[in-house]
Amino acid sequence: MATDTSKYSFNHTMLRVKDPQASVKFYTEILGMKYITKHDLPDAKATLYFLAFVDAVPESQKEKLKLAFSHSGVIELLHNWGTENQPDFSYNNGNKDDVGRGFGHTSVLVDDLKEACKRLETLGVKFHKKPTEGGIHTVAFIADPDDYWVEIIGNPLYTGENPL
Amino acid sequence: MATDTSKYSFNHTMLRVKDPQASVKFYTEILGMKYITKHDLPDAKATLYFLAFVDAVPESQKEKLKLAFSHSGVIELLHNWGTENQPDFSYNNGNKDDVGRGFGHTSVLVDDLKEACKRLETLGVKFHKKPTEGGIHTVAFIADPDDYWVEIIGNPLYTGENPL
Numbered sequence: 001m002a003t004d005t006s007k008y009s010f011n012h013t014m015l016r017v018k019d020p021q022a023s024v025k026f027y028t029e030i031l032g033m034k035y036i037t038k039h040d041l042p043d044a045k046a047t048l049y050f051l052a053f054v055d056a057v058p059e060s061q062k063e064k065l066k067l068a069f070s071h072s073g074v075i076e077l078l079h080n081w082g083t084e085n086q087p088d089f090s091y092n093n094g095n096k097d098d099v100g101r102g103f104g105h106t107s108v109l110v111d112d113l114k115e116a117c118k119r120l121e122t123l124g125v126k127f128h129k130k131p132t133e134g135g136i137h138t139v140a141f142i143a144d145p146d147d148y149w150v151e152i153i154g155n156p157l158y159t160g161e162n163p164l
Numbered sequence: 165m166a167t168d169t170s171k172y173s174f175n176h177t178m179l180r181v182k183d184p185q186a187s188v189k190f191y192t193e194i195l196g197m198k199y200i201t202k203h204d205l206p207d208a209k210a211t212l213y214f215l216a217f218v219d220a221v222p223e224s225q226k227e228k229l230k231l232a233f234s235h236s237g238v239i240e241l242l243h244n245w246g247t248e249n250q251p252d253f254s255y256n257n258g259n260k261d262d263v264g265r266g267f268g269h270t271s272v273l274v275d276d277l278k279e280a281c282k283r284l285e286t287l288g289v290k291f292h293k294k295p296t297e298g299g300i301h302t303v304a305f306i307a308d309p310d311d312y313w314v315e316i317i318g319n320p321l322y323t324g325e326n327p328l
Contacts, residue, residue, distance in 0.1 A: 005195065005196025005274075006196070007274070007275035007319070007322060008195065008196045008197075008217060008272055008273065008274050008275075008280075009217045009237070009272070009273045009319065010197075010216065010217055010236075010237030010238075010239075010270070010271075010272060010273075011237075011271040011272060011273045011315075011317060011319075012270070012271045012315075013177045013267075013269075013270050013271075014267070014268035014269050014270075014271070014315070015266065015267055015268060016265060016266055016267075016268055031169065031172065032169025032170070032172045033172075033174075039328050043299055044299075048328075052174065053172060053173045053174055053236070062326065065320075065326040065327075065328055066320045066321075066326055069273065069317060069319065069320050069326060069327055069328070070273065070319050070320055070321045072174075072217070072236045072237035073173070073174030073175075073236035073237045074174075075174075076268075076271075078268060091264065091265060091266040092256065092258065092263065092264030092265060092266040092267075093266055094256065094258060094266055094267050096264075099256065099263050099264040100255065100256030100260075100263040100264070101180060101255060101256060102179065102180055102255040102256040102257055102258055102267065102310070102312070103177075103178070103179055103180075103256075103258050103266065103267030103312075104178035104179060104180055104240075104242060105177075105178050106174070106175075106176070106177050106178075107174075107175040107176045107177075107178070107240075108172055108173070108174060108175060109172060109173045109174075109175045109233065109234065110169075110171070110172050111171035111172075116172075135207055135208075146266070148266070148267075151175075151176075151178070153175060153233060155171070155173065155175075155233065155234050156229075156230045156233050156234055157230075157234045158171060162226065162229040162230055162233060163229075163233055164203050164212075164229055164233070
């Protein structure tokens with residue numbers, strides 16, 4: 001039995017999304033991730049979308065999937081076909097008491113929190129918490145199109161100080 | 165206004181956990197992550213635990229937090245003090261219809277899926293899906309102590325083939 005976990009690595013976080021067009025737009029245009037590829041699951045009537053902070057996306061679908069399943073910190077979005085046309089449909093973002101909390105958020109590191117938040121405000125992004133609000137002023141929380149929380153944090157490698 | 169997102173990167177996925185001792189044991193001993201550090205939030209009566217696949221953990225708390233807030237693919241566990249002593253307390257793992265689905269899972273890449281699953285079975289880990297079950301035989305789903313799903317996938321860089 002292999003007991004060696006030294007080649008193990010973190011891959012992705014999967015979130016179900018109502019409208020993949022809106023979500024892909026958010027994670028690429030607002031957060032700056034690259035859209036890697038999608039993969040249809042016809043039996044499940046669903047499609048997976050893969051996004052990540054990568055320098056470049058290869059051309060072939062084989063190389064795209066290889067990247068999606070080897071990179072650390074991929075966002076995998078699962079779209080169950082048709083939900084985007086159901087006005088009352090929404091997913092649980094994990095932060096609502098009345099439907100049970102659990103998952104909290106994903107987080108994105110930026111080089112300059114103040115500048116990043118200024119840009120996000122200009123782009124009309126919804127904030128759950130601005131840096132000036134609450135007890136911890138070194139982070140912000142924004143909402144993705146399904147109201148999943150995304151924490152925005154200054155990367156200490158750029159800011160020179162830890163957020164906590 | 166800075167519009168440049170080129171220095172942005174993915175940091176962590178936050179999950180609320182009932183019993184941090186059980187969760188830290190799972191993510192380190194079962195999945196092979198390193199425990200980086202914890203950080204108390206006394207005002208919120210909560211503690212954050214940071215884990216990731218890293219080669220080494222630095223000695224000082226300052227360097228540990230710097231690592232936790234610069235690495236890609238960190239797991240941040242939030243423990244609200246006292247939940248571990250409430251027998252009926254549990255979090256929503258995002259995959260239960262009756263409390264609203266949303267978050268799906270995190271995923272860990274392994275060098276050999278079959279060997280990894282053999283090891284996980286020997287360790288008594290709960291499986292939501294073994295590779296031989298369901299339509300896709302290239303992945304498994306296991307449960308962490310809060311029943312959050314963790315997908316286990318063969319890393320194409322080691323296996324030579326994509327899981328999809």
